[in-house]
Amino acid sequence: MTVVDAHVHVYPEKIALRAAESVGDFYQYPMFKEGSIPAMLAAVEGSPITHHIIYSVATKPSNVESINDFIAAECKKHPNFVGFMAMHQDYPNPEAEIERAIGLGLRGMKLHPDTQKVNMDDDRLMRIYELIEGRMPLVMHCGDYRTDFSHPRRMKRILHEFPNLVVDAAHFGGWSVFDLAVEYLENENCFLDMSSSQKFLGRRRTRELCEIYGADRILFGSDFPMWNPSEEFEMFESLDFSKADFEKMTWHNAERFIGMDIR
Template sequence: MNPEVYGKYEIIDAHSHIFPEKIADTATDSIGQFYGIPMNNRGFSEKLIEAGSRIGVKKYLVCSTATTPRQTSNINTYIAGECGKHSCFYGFGTTHADSSDLEADIDQILSLGLHGVKLHPDFQKFNADSPEAFRIYELMEGRLPLLIHCGDARYDYSAPERIKRIHDNFPKLKILAAHLGGYQQWDAAEKVLPGLENVRFDVSSSLAFLTPERAAGIIRKYGIENCFFGSDFPMWSHEDELMRFLKLGFTEKENQMILADNFKEFLELR
């Protein structure tokens, strides 16, 4: 990449994953096996900061997913602890549709000062619009934004149509629909997700699979103001993802909106 690019933009990574260092290798390998994609890095905080610094990332949304309800409290405590160590982190907690005390989970996330909730229905094996999931959104609406994994050709848990149903039932819930609203299901996402109030999108794990023209068209359909840059660390190289993004052909102003400004507005950051 042309060195002149570095420092040209303020950059926020709006989608990254971290794990305790002692399990980072295992967790990272597990993600790679789930998707059949070689992992780019080891998924812990210091490696994230090191990787992001190569393109000048200043802030990161960090999260992890509870694959079983019993993991929830420890993950939330871990994410909050990492945010305490690293002022560049904005942490999202997690919960699980099978949790025996969803209210306690959400209260913990709020008490820890975390900024939102991350759910991954495909990992967690529940339908994103199930009655159990709706209980989570009821507790979150007007209190915490939701970052939700969207789409997978192999599963139906997080299909774009389910994301639309979440919005339709909880119109005041702020939703960040990952992977341009539908990993491997971009055609379906483009049909049902544009124009939904309070729904935003990140470009993570999308640009490697779409032509620049196709990706830019989807982003314009959603609205430049509704899209964020994200790496999906440790899956992809920050340098490669920025290079792919800058090939989309947006103006410098539009680039800056997607790279940082839109995310700051979403989380009401100053």
Template sequence: MLSYSKYIIDAHAHIFPEKIAQKATDNIGSFYDLYMNFDGTADMLIKQGDECGVSKYVVQSVATVPHQVKRINDFIVKSVEKYPDKLIGFGSLHPDMKGMEEEIDRLISLGLHGIKLHPDFQKFAINDEKACRLYDAVGDKLPFLIHTGDKRYNYSNPSLMAEIARKYPHTRFIAAHFGGWSEWEKAERELVGLDNIWVDTSSSFYSMTPEKAAELIRKFGCDRVFFGTDYPMWRADNDLEFLDRIPLGEDVKEKVLWKNINDFLGLGLC
């Protein structure tokens, strides 16, 4: 554990049921043509994180088709119940699902802390009319964590994320991967300065220098950046070592490591 930080929270981790975890992980690796370091199970997430001092993990999965939504949300809830001191759950929704309002109410009643969307996997643009049904239904009840950025597609274009953030000023959005995986310059141009946008560091450090990461943290705001690994893709120990080399003060790094997400989700750590 980094000596200057009281806690470390991984604010972006994916987990899958044991029976399908390796297959789901392999599919993600194929989609991005990137090596996957782990098997996608909650047990492995916690094991590898414990080895480098991670305290808690925000976990989620993505419903690629509507009928998966309830099953995935039940799995996340059961995983949190199994590891209540370690896991913080985000639920899943799908723009084409039926019973959206009822499922949102159920997510809240089950104690889930937010909603994860992946436009590139779920095949909808962030600003699609059907996606707006989700934002309308959720309002300010829960924050959204949205995969943002992929230069191969337009679904998650940072400019679309900016459009929706402006359209829904009272909804909180976490634009994953510093707001634009593989499109960081566009994310910086489109998203910096928006009051309801936060970002995480997941799947970003591998593609930038510590100096660039420091620049992005300063531009987005030292109170608006969350540490995340995108498990099972990246190793927490490597990402923490990289963060330790970022030329920013220890007080800023401690905010990124846990204080910001603690305040954002109201976790009550102190």
């Protein structure tokens, strides 16, 4: 059995506790764990989760290269990790860093407009989407009732301007504004991971959103270290999808998203 956790934040051990606390403060919600690799691996031990798409967010341009080096190094240590690069809207030479990240073996990019304090359709980021369109997939945090940076309407604009950009509109396309996201993204060409949603939505609405968007578009994700990956998987498994649909959402869609077989 192969199960891919498509939404995993990780940090170097020396800053993992501080980083997780900072994220918890931002969301006003306690973290499940400090966000180190050992803590993540311990959290999934004994669970069906076999593979992890890992990344971290650059809140400053100066963090981009060190994050990418860290993620690439961890992927070399762990063959079941798939690493995504960090980028920041004010990084001075995104073309060069994208090329370097590809050379390091990183497979995609992660952005978080709310913590990076930038509209996701800002011209600085639109330039970056142009650079990666057709070359690497993008995980984009979407939705926050407190801000407008990652509003689903902005995601819809991006998808229309870059039709060949492969995107995971994270958190069902609209964390904390899940129903609003449906209005903008129900019929768009993107994946949507379901991380950081189940305990807010409950069983019935989680399943309904999977059905609204369709099993071909949903990615299982835990949003570690915010949540316990094993518990997130157990809750998702309990929704009683067909075997074929469940394998799409926990495995095959991730393969399509990153453009590689996962075994």
